[in-house]
Amino acid sequence: MAADSFFTQALVYLSAAVVSVPIAKKLGLGSVLGYLIAGIIIGPAALGWVGEEGKDILHFAEFGVVMMLFIIGLELEPALLWRMRKSILGLGGMQVVATAILITSIAIFLNLNWQASVAIGLILALSSTAIVLQTLNEKGLMNTVSGQNSFAVLLFQDIAVIPILALMPLLITDVSNKASDGQIAFIDQFPSYLQTIIVLGAVASIIVAGKYIIRPVFRIIAGTKLRELFTAAALLLVIGITVLMSLVGLSPALGTFLAGVVLANSEYRHELISDIDPFKGLLLGLFFISVGASIDFNLILANPTSILLLVAGLMLLKGIILFVLGRFFKMGLDQNLLFSFSLAQMGEFAFVLFSFTSQNNIIEPALTSKLIAVVAVSMALTPLLMLINEKLILPRIGTKEKDERETDTILEKNPVIIAGFGKYGNIVGRLLMANGVGTTVLDYNSDRVEILRKLGLKVYYGDPTRHDLLHAAGADDAKIIIVALESDEQSIELVETIKKHFPHLKIMVRAGDRFDAYEHIESGVNHVYRETLDSSLRMGTDALKLLGFRAYQAQRAAHKFFKYDEKALKELATIKHDKKLYLDTAKNRIAELEELIKADLADTQSTNDLGWDTESLRKQF
Amino acid sequence: MAKVLILFTHPALEKSRVNKPLLQHAKMVDNVTIHDLYEHYPDFNIDIQHEQQLLLQNDIILWHHPLYWYNSPALLKQWIDLVLEHGWAYGSQGKALVGKKITNVITSGGAADAYSKEGHNNYTIEEFLAPFIQTAKLCNMQYLEPFKVQGTHKLTQPDIEEHAIRYKNFLTQLTTN
Numbered sequence: 001m002a003a004d005s006f007f008t009q010a011l012v013y014l015s016a017a018v019v020s021v022p023i024a025k026k027l028g029l030g031s032v033l034g035y036l037i038a039g040i041i042i043g044p045a046a047l048g049w050v051g052e053e054g055k056d057i058l059h060f061a062e063f064g065v066v067m068m069l070f071i072i073g074l075e076l077e078p079a080l081l082w083r084m085r086k087s088i089l090g091l092g093g094m095q096v097v098a099t100a101i102l103i104t105s106i107a108i109f110l111n112l113n114w115q116a117s118v119a120i121g122l123i124l125a126l127s128s129t130a131i132v133l134q135t136l137n138e139k140g141l142m143n144t145v146s147g148q149n150s151f152a153v154l155l156f157q158d159i160a161v162i163p164i165l166a167l168m169p170l171l172i173t174d175v176s177n178k179a180s181d182g183q184i185a186f187i188d189q190f191p192s193y194l195q196t197i198i199v200l201g202a203v204a205s206i207i208v209a210g211k212y213i214i215r216p217v218f219r220i221i222a223g224t225k226l227r228e229l230f231t232a233a234a235l236l237l238v239i240g241i242t243v244l245m246s247l248v249g250l251s252p253a254l255g256t257f258l259a260g261v262v263l264a265n266s267e268y269r270h271e272l273i274s275d276i277d278p279f280k281g282l283l284l285g286l287f288f289i290s291v292g293a294s295i296d297f298n299l300i301l302a303n304p305t306s307i308l309l310l311v312a313g314l315m316l317l318k319g320i321i322l323f324v325l326g327r328f329f330k331m332g333l334d335q336n337l338l339f340s341f342s343l344a345q346m347g348e349f350a351f352v353l354f355s356f357t358s359q360n361n362i363i364e365p366a367l368t369s370k371l372i373a374v375v376a377v378s379m380a381l382t383p384l385l386m387l388i389n390e391k392l393i394l395p396r397i398g399t400k401e402k403d404e405r406e407t408d409t410i411l412e413k414n415p416v417i418i419a420g421f422g423k424y425g426n427i428v429g430r431l432l433m434a435n436g437v438g439t440t441v442l443d444y445n446s447d448r449v450e451i452l453r454k455l456g457l458k459v460y461y462g463d464p465t466r467h468d469l470l471h472a473a474g475a476d477d478a479k480i481i482i483v484a485l486e487s488d489e490q491s492i493e494l495v496e497t498i499k500k501h502f503p504h505l506k507i508m509v510r511a512g513d514r515f516d517a518y519e520h521i522e523s524g525v526n527h528v529y530r531e532t533l534d535s536s537l538r539m540g541t542d543a544l545k546l547l548g549f550r551a552y553q554a555q556r557a558a559h560k561f562f563k564y565d566e567k568a569l570k571e572l573a574t575i576k577h578d579k580k581l582y583l584d585t586a587k588n589r590i591a592e593l594e595e596l597i598k599a600d601l602a603d604t605q606s607t608n609d610l611g612w613d614t615e616s617l618r619k620q621f
Numbered sequence: 622m623a624k625v626l627i628l629f630t631h632p633a634l635e636k637s638r639v640n641k642p643l644l645q646h647a648k649m650v651d652n653v654t655i656h657d658l659y660e661h662y663p664d665f666n667i668d669i670q671h672e673q674q675l676l677l678q679n680d681i682i683l684w685h686h687p688l689y690w691y692n693s694p695a696l697l698k699q700w701i702d703l704v705l706e707h708g709w710a711y712g713s714q715g716k717a718l719v720g721k722k723i724t725n726v727i728t729s730g731g732a733a734d735a736y737s738k739e740g741h742n743n744y745t746i747e748e749f750l751a752p753f754i755q756t757a758k759l760c761n762m763q764y765l766e767p768f769k770v771q772g773t774h775k776l777t778q779p780d781i782e783e784h785a786i787r788y789k790n791f792l793t794q795l796t797t798n
Contacts, residue, residue, distance in 0.1 A: 550635055555663040611689070612633035617730055618774040 009057075012049045016042045017285050032135050033383040035285050039292020040380075050293045058290035062348060063242070064283025065130045067276050069158070069253040070238050072133065072151070073260020074273050081261055087149050091329055092156020095343070098321050099125035103314070115171040116363045120371065122164050123354060124314060128347035128379050129154045129253070130287055135383050136342065139390075145331055145447045146339040153322075153343055161251050161349055168353065172360045195249075202248045206241060206255055210262030218268050234275040291348070295376045299369060310374045311381070319344035332447060334394055341389040345378040395463065414438035415479045417505075419464035419494055421452065424510050424531060425484030433457075440473050444485075465494045467501040475502045483509040488516040495523055514569065521573035530569075537562055564593055625653045625795050626679035627726070630686040630697040632659050639728050639773045640687065642781050646789040652796040654679065658696050665699055672704040676718060681795050683768075684753065685726035691742070691749045693725075701756060710760045723757045724765035725750055726788070732772035746771075 016038035024034025042049045050057075104121030108114060132150055133142075141147040190198065214237065221233045238256050245255035263269060300307050319340045326336035351372065358368040414437075418429045421443040432439045441457070442464040443449050452459040462469040464485065475481065481498055485491045491509055498505055508527040511517035520528045537558045544554035568589040575581050627647060631640055647653055656675060662668075676682060686693045708714045727746070729736070736746045746769060747754070757764040768791050770776075770784045 550633070550660060551663040552632055552659040553635055613636055614638075614730055614774060620774075 012042055013286060013289055016289060029387060030135060030138050030383050032131055032288055035288030036292040036380045039289035040295060043293030043295065045295065045297035055294060057286060058294055058351065061283050061287035061290050064280055064287045066242055066252045066256050067238055067280035068133060068284060070256035070260045071273055071276055071280060073257040074264050074269050076261055077264045078261055084148065084152050087152035088156050091149055091325055092153040094325055095153050095322060096125050096157060096160050099318055102317060119168065119171050119357050119362050123350050124346050126157045126347040126349045127154060127343045128345050129158065130284055130348055131345065131379050131382050132342045134284055135386055144335060146335040149331065149339055150342045158251050158254050165249065168356055171362050199248050199250060202244055202250065203258065206259050207262055210259050214263065215266055230271065231275045234272050238276065291376055291379055295380060296373050299373050307370065307373055311377050314374065315344040315378055335447060337389055337393060341385050345382040346375040350375040413474045413477045414440045416482065417442065417473050417475060417478050418482045418484060420485035421448065421459055422486045425482065428482055428484060442473055465490055465497055467497050470502065475505060478505060480506045480508060483507060488512045492519055495520065495525060517569060518573040518576050521570060622652055623680040623796050623798060625681045625683065625792060626675055627653060627655045627683045627685045628658060629655055630658045630694050632694050639770055639776065639781055642785040643788050646785040647792055650789060650792040650796060653792050658700060662696065665696060667700055667703050669703055673709065680721055682721060682723040683726050688727045688729040705760060719761040721762045722765050723762045725753055725767040727767060728770045728773050730774045
């Protein structure tokens with residue numbers, strides 16, 4: 001039964017995801033690697049729960065990439081896209097052309113005919129949008145220079161797929177053997193000038209519809225107040241564009257991306273993102289699982305050296321080209337490494353294009369299956385490589401970069417050192433600087449350092465968790481160090497370093513949340529600041545005021561809340577390892593707090609602020 | 622038409638029986654600006670320039686506050702400390718407030734007879750208000766007879782209403798004189 005097998009499949013895929021992704025996350029491997037491993041485990045290589053149908057699922061799941069591009073488009077404002085044009089065309093164009101030419105030349109050198117060589121060169125020049133963007137997103141790197149540039153290259157590749165698809169039929173040597181292919185769209189029956197007009201018309205219609213039709217339609221749908229109808233409309237939009245794009249032979253991902261950009265300034269932006277996001281996540285997960293399941297281990301085991309050499313050689317080649325281009329585009333070393341490691345793999349478009357070249361005998365089937373295995377392995381390796389780069393290479397490179405930059409020999413002797421000048425540290429720093437306090441700033445984001453330096457701020461590049469850099473920053477003479485790193489793990493590491501090497505320093509730490517605060521308190525830090533506490537309380541105070549509370553009353557209530565919460569935090573930090581006691585105490589604290597607040601706000605019988613209370617006096621009279 | 626500025630200073634208006642009706646009635650009078658200090662500066666961070674502007678725009682200033690421990694609530698003291706700057710409000714260059722009129726509007730729990738040499742508070746209200754009176758003098762302002770609502774602990778609702786109307790009339794008279 002079809003339904004039966006559907007549910008069985010769903011059971012297999014979902015349980016694989018639910019089991020392996022949390023484990024991968026816990027191990028710090030990231031979700032992409034988790035999904036890939038899940039795929040390998042349920043695939044033919046290991047358990048064999050998924051067979052040939054895995055390929056169909058792969059095609060279906062590619063729709064996740066389409067949705068991802070739609071969301072990326074929504075998150076990207078047109079103005080930002082326009083500012084990126086240089087990286088998209090320059091960096092992206094040069095990457096595709098240079099990589100394709102080099103791989104083609106090598107293929108010709110290895111005695112393949114030129115048609116097959118060109119096809120291989122073009123196909124292997126592309127990278128995996130799905131894996132790269134998902135990994136960068138998860139690591140929060142999309143807004144870094146390397147993230148933006150990676151995105152620019154991927155976007156160009158998405159556009160480049162159109163001419164590549166158009167070029168493929170010209171590479172067919174044996175015309176008699178031309179397979180009828182679903183990929184070739186209905187558009188092919190038209191003469192080429194009409195085709196161009198149709199393609200341009202389709203793109204224009206998306207922009208026009210996005211600007212003038214979709215918004216009023218969404219307004220009506222939103223007016224029905226049926227949430228699922230809005231979700232349905234959002235899905236309809238994405239699927240509609242996909243169908244339209246496929247009809248005219250354009251990449252659906254490109255079409256939805258465009259629609260996303262057009263709608264980025266609309267009022268439905270966040271609604272659309274939150275509606276599509278779960279679908280995107282599930283489908284992408286499915287996609288990664290399918291990639292994992294499709295890795296043909298029999299083939300790899302049959303000739304392991306040649307496959308692994310191909311993987312290593314191709315990724316090295318692509319990585320070097322990316323690195324050179326990155327240098328050319330003036331990326332800092334750390335950003336450039338991240339950029340090169342991210343994009344060095346081959347992408348999912350290869351699966352589609354290889355099936356076309358194989359059906360049409362452009363590339364012989366044996367080589368095709370080998371190349372498909374190479375692509376899949378390279379995709380599976382990417383999250384792992386990025387992890388290696390992040391954990392093993394970047395920390396070392398930080399040292400080198402520092403030596404290259406003369407500015408980082410820090411001569412000042414300031415009483416305050418700020419480690420991390422991101423959204424938190426910069427506010428602390430600005431307040432101190434504005435009041436004439438000498439402040440030395442350390443930051444590990446070379447681009448941010450660059451910008452802040454241009455603004456005339458004394459900011460130094462370097463990994464603040466290294467004690468020699470702290471020494472150079474004047475930690476021996478400083479009084480206070482403010483730990484405002486964006487990663488809590490790094491903060492904890494830094495605190496340990498400070499305690500060991502600079503015990504005289506007063507440490508002030510930003511904590512992400514309550515649990516990070518516990519860790520810092522436990523390690524003996526006296527000044528721990530929960531990042532969002534003050535602004536939440538300020539918002540709460542303002543909410544009380546908007547409800548008609550007296551400003552002073554609201555403020556005192558917030559102060560009381562603050563004091564009590566901080567006290568409870570310190571108390572709970574000491575017993576957090578005893579789960580039972582922790583929960584009991586936490587519950588008691590919450591109950592106590594509730595009572596306090598009630599008592600404070602309920603009525604004039606309040607037990608607080610008795611000095612302003614005339615009730616008891618009145619009773620005496 | 623004189624313009625009246627009420628500097629209302631009460632840290633817990635939500636608990637006050639008397640001051641709410643007083644304020645409500647004050648709002649009915651034209652040319653009266655009520656400036657609620659605790660509402661504006663719950664953090665005691667007084668905007669000095671803004672306060673000085675308000676003083677310049679008005680002819681008669683009223684320090685309206687409950688009498689706590691024979692004195693004003695803390696924020697009014699802070700206001701006086703910060704706003705009445707040397708060289709602006711007093712001193713050889715400080716002429717900003719010359720000729721303006723000022724006084725206190727006070728509510729006190731104790732009754733009028735408690736505030737006398739014979740009463741259990743030992744001093745008269747005017748004696749307790751000496752710092753305010755002298756402050757006005759130093760700023761070359763004319764200190765008027767204070768407006769008092771006393772014995773608030775014993776006041777009934779109709780009593781309070783009566784005082785509120787009295788306050789309204791007091792304000793009307795000030796603006797029309």
